[in-house]
Amino acid sequence: MKVCEKLGLNLIELEDWNCCGSSSAHSMDQKLAFRLAARNLSLAPSGRPLLVMCPTCLHRLKLAHKVIAENPEARAQEEARWGRPIDPGLKIVHFFELLSDVEPSRLEAALVRPLRGLKVVPYYGCMLARPPSLRKERNYHGLIEKILISLGAESLSWSFSARCCGTFLSAARPDIAVPLVNEIIGGAVKAGAECIVTACAMCQLNLEIRCTLKDRIPTLHFSEILAFAFGAKGSTKWFRRHLVDPMPLLKAKKLIP
Amino acid sequence: MGSDVEKNALPSTLIDLKSCDRSFGLEVNERSGETVGLCWHCRTCAGGCPYVKAMDYHPHAVFRLVQLGLRKEALESSTIWICVSCNTCSIQCPAAIDIPAIMDALRHMAVEEGVKIAQPEIVKFHEEVLGSIERYGRTHKLEIMMRYKVRMRQWFQDMDLGLKMLSRRKLDLTPSKIDRPEEVSRLFTGTAKDGKY
Numbered sequence: 301m302k303v304c305e306k307l308g309l310n311l312i313e314l315e316d317w318n319c320c321g322s323s324s325a326h327s328m329d330q331k332l333a334f335r336l337a338a339r340n341l342s343l344a345p346s347g348r349p350l351l352v353m354c355p356t357c358l359h360r361l362k363l364a365h366k367v368i369a370e371n372p373e374a375r376a377q378e379e380a381r382w383g384r385p386i387d388p389g390l391k392i393v394h395f396f397e398l399l400s401d402v403e404p405s406r407l408e409a410a411l412v413r414p415l416r417g418l419k420v421v422p423y424y425g426c427m428l429a430r431p432p433s434l435r436k437e438r439n440y441h442g443l444i445e446k447i448l449i450s451l452g453a454e455s456l457s458w459s460f461s462a463r464c465c466g467t468f469l470s471a472a473r474p475d476i477a478v479p480l481v482n483e484i485i486g487g488a489v490k491a492g493a494e495c496i497v498t499a500c501a502m503c504q505l506n507l508e509i510r511c512t513l514k515d516r517i518p519t520l521h522f523s524e525i526l527a528f529a530f531g532a533k534g535s536t537k538w539f540r541r542h543l544v545d546p547m548p549l550l551k552a553k554k555l556i557p
Numbered sequence: 558m559g560s561d562v563e564k565n566a567l568p569s570t571l572i573d574l575k576s577c578d579r580s581f582g583l584e585v586n587e588r589s590g591e592t593v594g595l596c597w598h599c600r601t602c603a604g605g606c607p608y609v610k611a612m613d614y615h616p617h618a619v620f621r622l623v624q625l626g627l628r629k630e631a632l633e634s635s636t637i638w639i640c641v642s643c644n645t646c647s648i649q650c651p652a653a654i655d656i657p658a659i660m661d662a663l664r665h666m667a668v669e670e671g672v673k674i675a676q677p678e679i680v681k682f683h684e685e686v687l688g689s690i691e692r693y694g695r696t697h698k699l700e701i702m703m704r705y706k707v708r709m710r711q712w713f714q715d716m717d718l719g720l721k722m723l724s725r726r727k728l729d730l731t732p733s734k735i736d737r738p739e740e741v742s743r744l745f746t747g748t749a750k751d752g753k754y
Contacts, residue, residue: 318690318695319696323641323642324682326642327664330665332744339740367754373754377752378754429643429644429648431655431658432648464608468686469639471702472682473678509722540725
């Protein structure tokens with residue numbers, strides 16, 4: 301939210317939002333997954349775009365909204381259930397879409413701490429992949445690179461930018477997630493990266509908690525590095541929450557005193 | 558993984574066509590909104606999937622089971638639970654099949670039909686996540702993980718990790734709840750489950 305403030309965008313948190321059910325709802329119960337997403341849609345005021353940070357929430361909300369917009373019967377069912385209208389024209393926007401529409405001059409104006417010389421690899425995970433029914437939606441491949449380069453960082457190419465992070469297997473089957481995460485982090489180190497910048501908060505968490513390599517590098521969510529670059533209050537204090545503290549790296553690169 | 562890695566192939570024994578369930582494929586199509594018959598087994602899905610090593614059948618091989626009407630084999634495969642729906646396969650599929658949608662349909666059928674679940678630990682995890690949503694409208698990660706570890710009798714696995722995350726305030730001690738929890742909790746009870754969508 302602080303990043304958006306720095307870019308002159310005013311965000312209002314969706315009142316009483318609920319969890320969209322993540323992988324668990326659609327894996328176990330189709331109707332439950334649809335209805336959990338529909339409740340959020342019913343809470344969204346019409347006439348304003350709904351901004352979403354998480355790629356999975358985005359899919360769940362967009363898929364549910366597609367059904368509601370195209371099927372009057374489904375829309376009537378959900379409007380009756382929640383006692384609230386659902387805007388069939390609601391715009392659902394990912395954080396990346398918002399960023400890609402921000403004028404470069406605005407990014408430049410917000411820049412307080414240039415990321416000079418910081419070698420990053422962009423990590424999109426499964427975000428760029430989507431079901432065939434959403435294939436024609438805009439794609440944000442290259443956005444992390446484009447923005448970080450404009451903020452002074454050096455972006456490296458590597459093999460694992462679109463490799464899935466393991467999602468819930470990190471909790472349910474760590475034995476599957478660990479080798480996968482190690483391959484990703486190992487790939488980043490091999491490419492010469494000093495840190496990984498992720499598109500999704502869960503990817504960020506999984507890459508941190510399931511890496512067992514000795515040679516590890518910090519993993520930052522895209523919004524965290526933007527908050528840092530824009531000098532948002534408390535952004536460096538926040539970094540101490542990381543399991544791999546990025547502060548020593550940022551100090552070594554002389555990005556902070 | 559090791560020993561539970563199968564050859565990812567179809568059953569090596571001969572398939573008795575009389576035991577094939579002809580309606581199975583149609584049921585899967587209807588539930589998923591996809592057409593399983595479109596799969597011509599180019600194996601692109603298996604090539605891109607990060608999880609094939611942990612699956613007993615490759616994704617397309619599960620579809621072959623469906624095409625052949627081998628209901629039990631398909632619904633009892635570990636593949637349907639290992640698949641995390643990352644869509645890596647479906648963006649590469651030349652037939653534009655929504656592979657995770659079919660996996661979802663198979664998962665729902667496996668639960669409804671009470672077949673032997675190949676990955677009970679994954680189902681238990683999903684149940685804990687949904688239980689948290691039922692109680693709070695949101696997920697309380699610490700509670701989900703603690704309840705899951707207790708159910709799995711993995712008392713100490715990840716304990717050090719959990720403590721590290723707590724000390725860095727990466728996990729909240731108390732759940733974040735919605736203001737109108739009954740709106741969400743009623744989705745989980747019988748009567749509110751009615752409705753076509």
